[in-house]
Amino acid sequence: MANTAPVHHAGDGETRRDFLLHSTIAFGAVGGAMAVWPLIHSMNPAADTLALSTTEFSLASLQEGQAITVVWRGKPVFVRYRTQAEIDAARNVTLTELVDPAPDADRVKKDKDKYLVLVGVCTHLGCIPLGNKPMDPRGDFGGWFCPCHGSHYDTSGRIRKGPAPANLAVPPYQFLDDTTVRIG
Amino acid sequence: MSTEKSVWRRAYEWHEQRLPIVSFLDHSIGTKYPAPKNLNYFWNFGSLALFMLAVMILTGIFLAMNYTAHKDMAFDSVERIMRDVNFGWLIRYMHANGASFFFIVVYVHIFRGLYYGSYKAPREVLWWIGILIFLAMMATAFMGYVLPWGQMSFWGATVITNLFSAIPVIGDPIVTFLWGGFSVDNPTLNRFFSLHYLLPFVIAALVFLHIWALHIPGSNNPLGIEAAPADKIPFHPYYTSKDAFGLGFFMLFYFAVVFWAPNAMGHPDNYIPANPLVTPPHIVPEWYFLPFYAILRAIPDKLLGVVAMFGAILVLFVIPWLDTSRVRSASFRPWFRVFFWLFVINAVVLTWCGAQLPEGLPLIQGRIATIYYFVFFLVIMPVLGWIETPKPLPASISTPVLKPAE
Ligand code: HEM
Ligand code: FES
Numbered sequence: 399m400a401n402t403a404p405v406h407h408a409g410d411g412e413t414r415r416d417f418l419l420h421s422t423i424a425f426g427a428v429g430g431a432m433a434v435w436p437l438i439h440s441m442n443p444a445a446d447t448l449a450l451s452t453t454e455f456s457l458a459s460l461q462e463g464q465a466i467t468v469v470w471r472g473k474p475v476f477v478r479y480r481t482q483a484e485i486d487a488a489r490n491v492t493l494t495e496l497v498d499p500a501p502d503a504d505r506v507k508k509d510k511d512k513y514l515v516l517v518g519v520c521t522h523l524g525c526i527p528l529g530n531k532p533m534d535p536r537g538d539f540g541g542w543f544c545p546c547h548g549s550h551y552d553t554s555g556r557i558r559k560g561p562a563p564a565n566l567a568v569p570p571y572q573f574l575d576d577t578t579v580r581i582g
Numbered sequence: 583m584s585t586e587k588s589v590w591r592r593a594y595e596w597h598e599q600r601l602p603i604v605s606f607l608d609h610s611i612g613t614k615y616p617a618p619k620n621l622n623y624f625w626n627f628g629s630l631a632l633f634m635l636a637v638m639i640l641t642g643i644f645l646a647m648n649y650t651a652h653k654d655m656a657f658d659s660v661e662r663i664m665r666d667v668n669f670g671w672l673i674r675y676m677h678a679n680g681a682s683f684f685f686i687v688v689y690v691h692i693f694r695g696l697y698y699g700s701y702k703a704p705r706e707v708l709w710w711i712g713i714l715i716f717l718a719m720m721a722t723a724f725m726g727y728v729l730p731w732g733q734m735s736f737w738g739a740t741v742i743t744n745l746f747s748a749i750p751v752i753g754d755p756i757v758t759f760l761w762g763g764f765s766v767d768n769p770t771l772n773r774f775f776s777l778h779y780l781l782p783f784v785i786a787a788l789v790f791l792h793i794w795a796l797h798i799p800g801s802n803n804p805l806g807i808e809a810a811p812a813d814k815i816p817f818h819p820y821y822t823s824k825d826a827f828g829l830g831f832f833m834l835f836y837f838a839v840v841f842w843a844p845n846a847m848g849h850p851d852n853y854i855p856a857n858p859l860v861t862p863p864h865i866v867p868e869w870y871f872l873p874f875y876a877i878l879r880a881i882p883d884k885l886l887g888v889v890a891m892f893g894a895i896l897v898l899f900v901i902p903w904l905d906t907s908r909v910r911s912a913s914f915r916p917w918f919r920v921f922f923w924l925f926v927i928n929a930v931v932l933t934w935c936g937a938q939l940p941e942g943l944p945l946i947q948g949r950i951a952t953i954y955y956f957v958f959f960l961v962i963m964p965v966l967g968w969i970e971t972p973k974p975l976p977a978s979i980s981t982p983v984l985k986p987a988e
Pocket of ligand 2: 520521522523524525544545546547548549560561562
């Protein structure tokens with residue numbers, strides 16, 4: 399009964415018992431974290447959600463000046479067949495004027511630069527900007543206008559005015575043939 | 583004969599020896615819990631909040647029996663509750679308006695604490711737990727509002743979850759994690775339902791800690807001075823009956839709204855089923871979030887706006903140290919009282935701004951109100967404690983009554 403307390407070696411800091419205690423706590427903590435990870439990760443996108451990640455559509459019926467909206471991963475994607483004037487407007491900007499500088503040429507596919515493909519989600523807080531329908535307001539720069547907190551995007555989908563911090567995102571996409579596009 | 587105990591008495595004592603639950607309640611909220619004798623009706627709002635929590639859990643459990651957490655069925659299941667389920671309309675209107683009244687009660691409760699200095703020593707931990715309850719309530723109400731899956735549900739959820747995308751580097755993975763996908767969608771609805779069911783019970787546990795922390799120093803009072811034992815009366819029957827009277831009065835208002843204006847505090851757009859491709863022209867959160875929404879939008883930078891919005895609540899955790907005055911009650915602080923009422927008006931202005939489009943006059947007003955909100959806590963509270971001369975405090979709660987000051 400009397401000899402349960404460890405003999406503490408004054409001066410040498412750590413005892414065997416401290417070492418055992420600390421390594422037990424460390425193993426317990428690592429084990430606990432490993433046990434929690436499956437629970438946390440179960441909240442990330444599931445395999446079937448990820449499987450819906452590509453969308454194909456055709457540009458055949460799209461006329462110059464028109465825009466369509468397709469759905470990709472539950473979000474709208476804006477596809478606009480730009481007029482020459484809109485392309486020129488997008489190209490004749492000094493990059494230093496832009497909030498999020500990016501040349502128009504980097505935001506379209508080479509030789510297909512009349513087609514602009516953008517994720518139609520405002521980079522501020524996720525509203526859908528207006529400007530794809532003929533009657534929609536297109537903002538001060540002829541592209542899109544987000545009504546939620548007033549962000550204006552230009553004809554390259556770049557942010558020009560308002561609280562949004564970044565340009566409308568260009569999704570990963572490729573032309574399967576002249577008029578068929580696959581997003582994702 | 584007269585000393586013989588009845589069989590009920592013996593059964594009661596047998597049980598108390600094994601689980602002293604009646605004695606426990608008697609010490610917590612009964613005859614053995616002494617409370618200052620001068621508490622006014624602002625001290626009603628704690629028990630009113632407890633009542634509302636009970637109403638929310640009870641009505642919520644019965645709603646959940648008829649609610650379907652699926653994006654294709656949620657909206658229709660709520661409409662079925664409204665039209666076909668017996669008394670479904672009553673249960674849902676009690677729940678939806680109950681959230682509003684819960685917030686009204688808790689806001690009065692918080693302002694009461696601010697006015698009478700209840701956050702000061704020795705009640706700092708009690709105050710902290712209160713703020714945790716407030717945060718958990720906001721999370722619960724936000725996720726509850728998503729469940730009917732109307733347009734405001736969907737777009738409110740989109741805007742609020744996107745707030746986290748303002749965090750540098752890890753922001754976007756966090757948002758994807760919250761959604762369980764690439765936009766607010768069925769996985770989001772499912773987890774929100776699960777958490778909406780869970781959090782009220784977390785709140786109940788926090789309320790238990792809150793009341794425990796309250797019982798260590800006991801209640802503060804309108805004079806803000808220590809209550810001597812002679813100035814205390816048993817909680818039961820004095821405050822149980824006062825609280826019950828206040829509850830009856832409160833229910834007149836609550837049920838007047840439930841029966842005669844059940845949609846007055848809601849938004850008509852939430853009776854339009856959610857459409858992920860069309861954003862309503864003007865997104866507004868529920869009224870109880872408007873002051874914080876106004877702060878978010880007052881700042882033109884996305885990250886700073888989010889920081890200010892969360893900071894507006896987190897600053898409450900440190901006010902026990904920001905307030906340098908030793909005097910608790912604003913009744914004895916002539917200047918603090920002025921700034922306090924300005925703060926209340928300011929909160930109303932912020933609420934109004936939060937409901938307007940953020941441009942022109944409302945934007946400017948929102949900015950001024952945001953500045954005052956922070957100046958009140960970060961500048962006025964510390965400075966006033968040093969420069970203000972408080973009025974003399976009475977020696978005890980009874981003194982001003984027995985010997986009125988000349
Ligand atoms: C702190 C307590 C609670 C708060 C503040 C709260 C808040 C809300 C709010 C604001 C709504 C949306 C009302 C609407 O416009 O339709 C809602 C809906 C709902 N809540 Fe709660 N709630 C609470 C507790 C609970 C509990 C404990 C349950 C379940 C056990 C529950 C189940 C539901 C269900 C099924 C709905 C969807 C039906 C509907 O929209 O009316 N709630 N809640
Ligand atoms: S979400 Fe588009 S401006 Fe805020």
